[in-house]
Amino acid sequence: MLRYIARRILIMIPTLLITSALIFTVMQLPPSDYFETYVAEMAAQGEKADMSRVEFLKKEYGFDKPLIERYFLWVTGFVRGDFGYSFEYEMPVSDVVGERLALTVLVSFCTILMTWIVAFPIGIYSATHQYSWADYGLTFIGLLGIAVPHFLLALIFMYFANVWFGLSIGGLMDPIYFNQPWNWAKVQSVLAHLWIPVLIIGAGGTGSMVRAIRANLLDELQKQYYVTAKAKGLPPGKALVKYPLRMSLNFFVSHIGDVLPSIVSGSELTAVVLSLQTTGPLLLRALQSQDMYLAGSFLLFLSCLTVVGVLISDILLGFLDPRIRLQGGRTK
Amino acid sequence: MAPATPSDVLRIEDLRISFEMHGHLNEVVKGVSLRVPAGRTVALVGESGSGKTVISQAIMGLLPRNGIISQGSIQFSDPLKDGKVLDIAQLPADGSKMRKLRGGRIGMIFQEPMSSLSPVHTIGSQIEEALQLHRPHPRKEARAVTEKMLGLVGFRDPPRSYERYSFELSGGLRQRAMLAMALICHPALLIADEPTTALDVTIQAQVLKLMKELQRDIGMAILLITHDLGVVANMADEVVVVYRGEVMEAGTVEDIFRRPSHPYLKALLKASPDFDMQEGERLVALRNVAPVAPTRAKRVYEGNSAPLLSVRHLRKTYGSKGGGSVLAVDDVGFDIGRGECLGLVGESGSGKTTVGNMIMRARKADSGEVVFHGEKGAVDVLGLDSHALKAFRPHMQMIFQDPVSSLSPRMTVLDIIREPMIIQGRGDANAQKQRAVELMHAVGLDPRFLNRYPHSFSGGQRQRIGIARALALDPDLIICDEPVSALDVSVQAQILNLLKDLQASLGLTYLFVSHNLAVVHYMAERIAVMARGRIVEIGPRQELFRNPAHPYTRSLLKAVPLPDLDRKLDFDVAMSGGTASDPASWPTEFRDTKDGPLRMIDLGNEHSVLAAERCTAHDIRCA
Numbered sequence: 001m002l003r004y005i006a007r008r009i010l011i012m013i014p015t016l017l018i019t020s021a022l023i024f025t026v027m028q029l030p031p032s033d034y035f036e037t038y039v040a041e042m043a044a045q046g047e048k049a050d051m052s053r054v055e056f057l058k059k060e061y062g063f064d065k066p067l068i069e070r071y072f073l074w075v076t077g078f079v080r081g082d083f084g085y086s087f088e089y090e091m092p093v094s095d096v097v098g099e100r101l102a103l104t105v106l107v108s109f110c111t112i113l114m115t116w117i118v119a120f121p122i123g124i125y126s127a128t129h130q131y132s133w134a135d136y137g138l139t140f141i142g143l144l145g146i147a148v149p150h151f152l153l154a155l156i157f158m159y160f161a162n163v164w165f166g167l168s169i170g171g172l173m174d175p176i177y178f179n180q181p182w183n184w185a186k187v188q189s190v191l192a193h194l195w196i197p198v199l200i201i202g203a204g205g206t207g208s209m210v211r212a213i214r215a216n217l218l219d220e221l222q223k224q225y226y227v228t229a230k231a232k233g234l235p236p237g238k239a240l241v242k243y244p245l246r247m248s249l250n251f252f253v254s255h256i257g258d259v260l261p262s263i264v265s266g267s268e269l270t271a272v273v274l275s276l277q278t279t280g281p282l283l284l285r286a287l288q289s290q291d292m293y294l295a296g297s298f299l300l301f302l303s304c305l306t307v308v309g310v311l312i313s314d315i316l317l318g319f320l321d322p323r324i325r326l327q328g329g330r331t332k
Numbered sequence: 333m334a335p336a337t338p339s340d341v342l343r344i345e346d347l348r349i350s351f352e353m354h355g356h357l358n359e360v361v362k363g364v365s366l367r368v369p370a371g372r373t374v375a376l377v378g379e380s381g382s383g384k385t386v387i388s389q390a391i392m393g394l395l396p397r398n399g400i401i402s403q404g405s406i407q408f409s410d411p412l413k414d415g416k417v418l419d420i421a422q423l424p425a426d427g428s429k430m431r432k433l434r435g436g437r438i439g440m441i442f443q444e445p446m447s448s449l450s451p452v453h454t455i456g457s458q459i460e461e462a463l464q465l466h467r468p469h470p471r472k473e474a475r476a477v478t479e480k481m482l483g484l485v486g487f488r489d490p491p492r493s494y495e496r497y498s499f500e501l502s503g504g505l506r507q508r509a510m511l512a513m514a515l516i517c518h519p520a521l522l523i524a525d526e527p528t529t530a531l532d533v534t535i536q537a538q539v540l541k542l543m544k545e546l547q548r549d550i551g552m553a554i555l556l557i558t559h560d561l562g563v564v565a566n567m568a569d570e571v572v573v574v575y576r577g578e579v580m581e582a583g584t585v586e587d588i589f590r591r592p593s594h595p596y597l598k599a600l601l602k603a604s605p606d607f608d609m610q611e612g613e614r615l616v617a618l619r620n621v622a623p624v625a626p627t628r629a630k631r632v633y634e635g636n637s638a639p640l641l642s643v644r645h646l647r648k649t650y651g652s653k654g655g656g657s658v659l660a661v662d663d664v665g666f667d668i669g670r671g672e673c674l675g676l677v678g679e680s681g682s683g684k685t686t687v688g689n690m691i692m693r694a695r696k697a698d699s700g701e702v703v704f705h706g707e708k709g710a711v712d713v714l715g716l717d718s719h720a721l722k723a724f725r726p727h728m729q730m731i732f733q734d735p736v737s738s739l740s741p742r743m744t745v746l747d748i749i750r751e752p753m754i755i756q757g758r759g760d761a762n763a764q765k766q767r768a769v770e771l772m773h774a775v776g777l778d779p780r781f782l783n784r785y786p787h788s789f790s791g792g793q794r795q796r797i798g799i800a801r802a803l804a805l806d807p808d809l810i811i812c813d814e815p816v817s818a819l820d821v822s823v824q825a826q827i828l829n830l831l832k833d834l835q836a837s838l839g840l841t842y843l844f845v846s847h848n849l850a851v852v853h854y855m856a857e858r859i860a861v862m863a864r865g866r867i868v869e870i871g872p873r874q875e876l877f878r879n880p881a882h883p884y885t886r887s888l889l890k891a892v893p894l895p896d897l898d899r900k901l902d903f904d905v906a907m908s909g910g911t912a913s914d915p916a917s918w919p920t921e922f923r924d925t926k927d928g929p930l931r932m933i934d935l936g937n938e939h940s941v942l943a944a945e946r947c948t949a950h951d952i953r954c955a
Contacts, residue, residue, distance in 0.1 A: 224447040231392055232462040232513065233435035236426050243450050322497045323451055 001318060001325060008314055012307050019303040020078075024071045027292045033063070034087045034290045057087065061293075074293070078300060084293025088286070093297050097279060101264065103172055103190075104278040108263040110194060111202045119206050123213025128240065130218060138210065145207030150270040153200045158274070161196075169196045170275045178277075197274055201267045216251045220244035253316045260309030261302045340409065341521050341553045342368040342391065347404035347421070349386055349395070360386055362577040363404070368521065370411055373547065373554040375568035375585075377561065377600075379820045383577040384557050388523050391555070392440055393425040393433075410437055411520055436466035439514030439552075443526035445506035449498035455509045456482070456494030459516055466517045478516065484549075485512045486542060503680070504535035511542065518550050525557045532679035532847055534912040537891040540567060541903040559821055561604055562893035565589055566901045573597050589897050603825040605854040606894060607877060615829060615854065618822035638705045639667035640841050641691070641809060646700035648686055660686050662865040664700075668809070673835065673842040675856030675873075677849060677888070679913055683865040684845045688811045690714075691843070692730055693721060704728070706808065726756055726805035733814035735794035739786040745772075745797055746782040752804045771800040775830060792823035799830065809841045816851060828854060849892050853877060858938070861885045863913045868922070870932075871939030881941040881952050883922060887912035921947050 032040075035054050042049040061084075062070050077084060083093035122142075126135045161167045173189040180186060220226065221244050229239040268280035275281075279298070286294040318325045349361035361383045368374045378384045389395045391406055406420040423430045442448045449458060460478040463469065469477060479490035485508040487493040498506055507527060514522055524543065528536035540563065547554060556567055564571055564585070571588040573581045573596065581594040592598050602616040609615075648661040661683040668674045678684045689695040691702050693713065702713040706727055716724055729752075732738035739748055749768040753759065759767070769779040775796040786794055795815060802810050812831065816824040828851065834840060846852050852859055853873060860870040861884065869882040880886045891912070893901050915923050921943050924930055932940040935949045943952055 224442060224444050225450045227394060228442065228448045228510070228513070229450070230394055231434055231440045233431045233433075233465050234461070235431060242453075246452060247450070321452055323499055326497065326500070 004318060004325075005315055008311050012311065015307055016304065017075075019307075020075050020300050021071065023296055023299045023303070024074065027296045028067065030290060032290065034292055035063075037290050038087070057085075061085065074296070078297065083297035083301075086286070086291055086294040088289050088291045088294070093294050096282065096294060097298070100277055100279045100282060103276070104264050104280070106190070107172070107194065107197055107201070107276065107278060110198045111205065112259055112263070114198055114202045115205045115209055118202075119209035119213060123210045124217060124240075124245065126210065126214040127217035127221060139214075142207035142210045145203040146211075148203070150200055150204060150267055151273045153203060154197075154270045154273040157196060157200060169193070170273075172197070172276050172278070197267075197270065197276055200274070201270055212251060212255075213248065216248035217244055220247045223247075250317065250321060253320060254313050256316065257306070257309035257311075257313035260312070261305040264302065264305065339369055340367045341370045341411065342555065343405075343407045343409075344387070344391075345405050345407070347387065347390065347406065348402045349383070349390055350400050350402050351396070352398045352400065357400070357402075359402075360577050361390070364574065364577070364579055365404075366572045366579065366582065368553045368555050369570075370520070370553050371547070371551050372569040373556055373567050374570045374572060375556045375558060375564040376572050376574060377558060377564055378574040379559055379822060381576070382574045384574055385525055387574075388440070388525050388555065388557055391420060391523060392438060393420060393423065393430045395425070408433065408438070408521070412437075432466065435462050435514075435519075436517050437519050438521045438523065439517070439519040440523040440525065441507065441510040441514050441527050443529050445503050445510055445530060446498075448510055449506060451497060451499050453497075454495050455498055455501070455512075456496075459509065459513045462513050463516045478512075481512045481516045482509075484546070485509070485515075486538075502535075503531050504539060507531065507535075507539050508542065511539075511546065515546055515550060515552070519552055521553045521555065522547075523555045523557070526559070527556070528563060529558070529560065533849065533891040534679065534887060536563075537893070537901060537903065540893070540901070543567070544903070560893070561601060561821075561895035562606075565895045565897055566893045573600075586897065589895065600821065601895060603822045604895060605825075605828070605850040606896075607850065607853055607892075609854060614832075615825040617825040617829060640670045640672075640705055641668045641843075642701075642703045642705070643667070643687075643691065644701040644703075646687060646690060646702070647698045648683070648690060648695065649698055659865050661690070661697075664862075664865070664867055666860055666867065666870060668841055668843060671835070671839050671841055672858065673844055673856045675852035675859040676843060676845045676862060677847065677852050677859060678862030679847060682862040682913065684847075684862050685813055687862075688730070688813050688843060688845050692728060692811060694730075704809075722756075726752075727807055728809045728811065729802040729805060729807040731795075731798050731802050731810060731812045731815045734818055735791050735798060736786075736818075738798055739794055741786055744783050744785055748786070748797060749782075749800050749804055752801060756805060758805070767804065768800075771803055774803065774834065775800045776826075790823075791819050792826060795819065795827055796830070799827075799834070803834070803838075807840070809843065811843045811845070813845045814847070815844075817846065817848060824851070831855065849888060861888065864915065866930075866942060867932075868942045869940070871935075872937065875937050875939045879935075879939070881935060881939070882943075883918045884912055920944075921951060 035058060039049045039051075039054065058064065062073055065073075074084060081094070083097075085091070086093050086096045089096045122138050126138050129135050158169055161169045172193050173186060174193075177186040177189055223244065226239065226244050229243045230236070234242070264279055268284050270276075271278045271280035272284065283295065283298050285291075286298065344367070345365050347361055347364045348359060350357040350359045352358075364383070364387060366374065366376070376384045376387065386395070386399065389399070390401060391408075395401070401421045404421060407417050408420055409415040409417045418429070418433070420430070420433070449455060456475070456478055459481065460474050463474055463477060468474075475494070479494055482490040482493050487505070487508065498509070501509065522543075527543070528539050531539060543554065544567070546552075554567075556563070558564060568585045571581075571583065571585050572579055573588070573594065575596050580596045581588065581592070588597065592601060596618075599616065599618045603618055605615055642665075644665040646661055646664040647659075650658045650660050664683070664687055666674065676684045676687065686695060690697040690700075691713065693716070697714055700714065704711045704713050704724075704727060711724060711727075713724070713728075743751070746765065746768055749771055750764045753764045753767065758764065765782075768782060772779040772782065777793060777796050777800070781789075786797065789797065795818075798815075815831070816827050819827060831842070832855065835842060842855070844852060844855050846855075856873060858870065858872050859876050860867045861876070861882065862868070863884045869876065869880070869885045876885065877889065880889055890902065922930075922941075923944070925944065929945060930942050931945050933943050933947055933949060933952060934940050935952065941952055
């Protein structure tokens with residue numbers, strides 16, 4: 001098991017190097033860079049850009065140096081915790097992301113928790129009552145959740161909240177708390193605003209989760225060992241949880257790997273529509289304005305989370321399933 | 333009928349079971365009555381689809397949700413409760429009364445030891461669970477009882493075996509673990525649903541012996557569900573034959589085998605191959621399908637005495653966890669003559685399938701030589717590059733074991749049969765279709781089925797489609813890898829006869845891989861026996877069956893249960909010394925020792941056996 005984990009960790013290194021090189025290349029691909037965009041934008045507005053400042057920044061961030069060197073500057077900076085400088089916000093990337101990251105993690109964490117709490121009972125019920133009316137109904141609602149885009153759902157919510165209750169449900173807190181230090185009132189305000197985005201963003205995820213649990217469990221319910229468990233005299237509920245449900249968890253655990261990156265990213269459009277102070281809109285804006293360090297560092301951060309997430313999944317799977325623990329690495 | 337007497341553990345009367353499908357009731361068990369006396373074994377015999385498994389599900393209260401007991405009773409009288417009778421048909425399937433019976437008073441084991449155990453729980457915990465459900469013990473004691481049971485069913489080191497997972501065990505050991513689970517509460521009745529069908533003959537004999545011993549020790553009755561009349565003759569006290577949900581014949585095993593009266597039973601006996609069949613004697617299938625003999629010219633091999641295929645020094649090693657490796661095929665060599673059928677017999681894991689795959693170049697051989705002597709001279713099969721290999725492919729084709737997974741469910745029969753011709757660029761679409769029609773006739777299927785998909789066919793019909801596909805390119809050699817082991821006896825007879833007819837009319841050559849000795853005896857002129865990756869004995873059929881020289885061949889032959897009451901298995905002899913394929917159980921003459929390597933020793937009549945170099949034919953006959 002230790003060797004298995006060590007091998008997994010070693011594989012992460014080349015994976016991340018290749019990913020970072022790819023991200024860096026993509027960042028360099030557009031014919032212009034942030035400064036040209038900035039100068040052009042200023043010119044379009046009839047103003048003059050501060051060329052000396054542009055020159056200073058270009059030099060400071062090594063834009064006069066060869067590409068390879070810039071790449072290494074960026075990657076080694078990343079390791080030291082220096083994520084680069086956001087040209088648009090004119091402050092270090094870590095400061096720009098700062099509070100937004102905490103809020104994003106809060107929203108996503110609640111969303112994922114809700115998804116699991118709602119999806120598991122429904123999925124299990126649907127699988128054990130396959131083709132019943134309840135199954136059809138729940139499947140239909142789940143499909144609706146998958147099919148309706150989040151941002152549309154957000155618009156509908158906002159509209160009716162306004163028409164029926166005269167409420168503005170956008171944002172993650174009352175505007176008066178923006179840039180205020182944290183206190184109890186601010187926390188209350190966040191909690192009061194939280195449930196709407198959680199509900200909206202979670203709708204699709206819950207739908208697909210229900211479908212996945214149902215499908216995986218249905219497969220396992222056909223298996224002979226479930227009959228064996230019932231033939232022993234186990235009560236149906238206990239037999240279900242101990243055998244088929246445990247087996248169908250494998251898919252769920254592999255899914256945990258995908259969850260980690262989606263905690264900081266995902267649902268950008270909904271965040272824009274609901275004007276949430278999360279990282280999604282930030283990334284979107286950074287990509288539009290070619291704020292390369294902000295965008296690049298963000299993408300690389302996501303890649304790291306993905307790789308770590310997969311590692312966690314693999315280790316959990318090893319603990320959960322003795323077949324992976326004891327048979328892994330065998331060649332055929 | 334009279335009410336259940338105390339001596340009957342189970343009494344089923346006029347049982348009718350229907351399945352609801354799309355609003356229609358489909359009756360699959362039509363008024364079955366049978367009894368199981370305490371401490372005795374009753375065999376329930378029938379083909380698949382006869383309803384025998386449904387009956388067992390009804391006894392266990394494990395019918396699928398759409399199954400309904402519409403009439404009749406299943407009376408279970410527990411000897412421990414002075415024969416108080418419970419009607420299982422009236423009990424709610426998941427009620428506490430039924431759950432107490434299930435696993436507590438009635439145990440069950442299944443056909444597939446592979447999938448019957450959960451792969452993520454240790455076998456010990458799964459067995460102990462059954463104990464704790466019905467006879468709760470304190471934790472430590474429960475573990476001790478479980479380990480004792482593991483020892484009783486033949487696990488060598490119970491404390492360690494307790495911690496093992498099902499995928500770490502062989503098929504035989506898994507079935508032993510299932511037996512331990514079913515019997516740990518000492519039930520009054522054991523239902524065994526095809527318990528040995530998936531096992532090798534020698535392992536089958538061991539498990540059957542174990543069931544008999546446990547029956548003696550625990551005193552339970554057994555309801556043995558099987559289609560193998562050989563197993564029935566060796567195990568049962570009474571026999572019930574079912575066909576399409578109705579009892580055809582019932583009686584003591586003596587009555588059934590010595591005086592079979594119902595035509596169905598007689599036909600069943602005639603459809604299973606045994607070792608007494610004469611040269612040229614045919615199996616009689618229950619339902620005859622008459623294939624139309626293909627009009628192609630038969631190959632003539634006169635004036636060419638070289639074998640069609642020569643295999644020499646074939647070797648294959650599989651890597652395994654922790655850097656260790658398994659020698660799957662070790663120095664295997666044989667010739668197959670033109671128009672001949674060579675049988676390759678061995679238990680699972682002996683390497684026989686790997687040999688077939690390497691000859692087909694489906695797996696890479698580590699070393700060795702495969703030479704095909706075709707019309708255009710000798711071809712070194714293992715040395716062909718990918719281009720030459722494609723051109724060579726039509727000469728050798730393969731028929732697979734599993735008729736379900738070997739046909740793509742997304743292709744019509746026409747596409748399946750045409751595919752080899754398309755790959756090889758044989759003729760235009762019209763010619764290919766014509767050839768497909770011709771092939772359908774040849775394998776005894778209606779050409780109108782060409783537009784259907786595989787799921788609408790039975791197992792036997794699917795295997796015919798597989799055969800038609802193998803014939804599509806007009807091959808010289810066909811490798812048949814267990815082509816009938818997934819089929820019922822009567823369907824098996826049809827397929828075997830079809831293969832024989834095709835061989836005769838087309839002049840085909842077969843390499844017939846199987847674990848079933850009776851089937852190989854019926855098909856092959858020469859037989860090679862494999863154990864632990866090596867060919868231990870090879871010879872003409874009659875020679876090999878009359879004078880088996882190798883200890884492994886001998887124990888194989890002894891372990892086959894015959895449907896004949898006068899030649900019952902001698903369980904003690906068949907089981908001497910643990911696993912028959914373990915060289916440690918063989919006399920020194922056949923073991924690989926330091927004195928010198930093993931070699932094939934000629935016994936005359938083309939009969940050779942693998943033994944120590946120093947031995948003579950005389951030594952071996954006396955060993």
